[in-house]
Amino acid sequence: MRIEVQNLSKAFSGVQVVRDVSFTVEEGQLVALLGPSGGGKSTILRIVAGLEDPDAGSVVLGERRVERVPARERGIGFVFQHYALFPHMTVGDNIGFGLKVRKEDPATVAQRVEEMIGLVGLQGLGQRFPHELSGGQRQRVALARALAPSPRVLLLDEPFGAVDAKVRHDLRLWLRRLHDNVGVTSVFVTHDQSEALEIADRVIIVNHGRLEQNDTPEDIWRRPANAFVAEFVGATNRIAGRVVGDEVDAGFLRHPRPAGLDDGAAVLILARPAEVMLHPVGEDESPARVQRVSFVGHSMKVEIEVPDHGVLTAEIPPAVVRAKELAPGRAVRVTLSAAQVFPSDAAPPGTVTSAARRQRRLTALFSRFRRTRSRV
Secondary structure (H helix, E strand, O other): OOEEEEEEEEEOOOEEEEEEEEEEOOOOOOEEOOOOOOHHHHHHHHHOOOOOOEEEEEEEEOEEEOOOOOOOHHOOOEOOOOOOOOOOHHHHHHHHHHHHHOOOOOHHHHHHHHHHHHOOOOOOOOOOHHHOOOHHHHHHHHHHHHHOOOOOOOEOOOOOOOOHHHHHHHHHHHHHHHHHHOOOOOEEEOOHHHHHHHOEEEEEEEEOOOEEEEEEEHHHHHHHHHHHHHHHHHOOOEEEEEEEEOOOOOOOEEEEEOOOOOOOOOOEEEEEEEHHHEOOOOOOOOOOEEEEEEOOOOOOOEEEEOOOOEEEEEEOOOHHHHHHHOOOOOOEEEOOOOOOOOOOOOOOOOOOOOHHHHHHHHHHHHHHHHHHHHHO
16 A cells, blocks of 8 residues: 655644645555654654644545545554553453454454464463553554554554663564564654664654655665754764865865855764764874763764864774774864765854854863862
């Protein structure tokens, strides 16, 4: 079942929450609606499900326009963030509820319930009640209940938001495998970037009700459409610069000039921590200094203080940190192995960005706190 959304708009009490959104989900795809809280993702999902009416635009499932079709007639399975299981019903009764509403034969219901219990890995738990299950198990029951009536489309609104990080990670991998087995066209809402990139076929990024980018996970990461996408998907360093000749000049570093930018244009350089390269130099060769080095598992996080630019973060393999002797106080030259450069109204190099101001204030406060503790 293909989903086509065209020029969708919706307002609540005069506040526009969805603004002229259009996208297509091809049959059998697993697509993520990703964005910050309050960005309009869940409203879009609820309009597709028939739980909200749009102010403008259309929703097409297969070949049928459905924006005025009742939710129960759309053939959609919906999974809520907080499960929405019936507490007085067993696991089996919860899963079979939709089939019973459709007045299916009891034998057919029982057979389908057993199939679903096996599919979601809950064998032996059919007679338990929701309060006797873990959060991850309850979410599996909710998925099984949505899939039991064989929906043409599966919609999931923050399906793993109510479970802890470890269970969340396990569940999202399980959902990808389940989707591959079942093949139903699926759309899930999340504000977790790693979740969207890891399991979705395509990622649709929504912010303030507008669609910012609709692309593959790799293209979202490597070729963001704008600065918002680049910063929202993964940790990013912000560096103000200006185009000078064939380079972007940020004062303490230079980066190749991308096509399409005029000489003298103010730009914003966005570089992920893994793209920040550090080169030890003499004390008078660079204003940048290593401020802190911390272990973060697969790499070392190195924080670099750059006067008038704030603190940058680099992620570097431990062996490289040791080989280059990157310790606090060490002067370093900063280069970028890659970066995204966008037009900006930012001030020229030497001007502190708002993010840098916040970082410097926090650093100063922390330093005063340590000095106070030492005196005490």
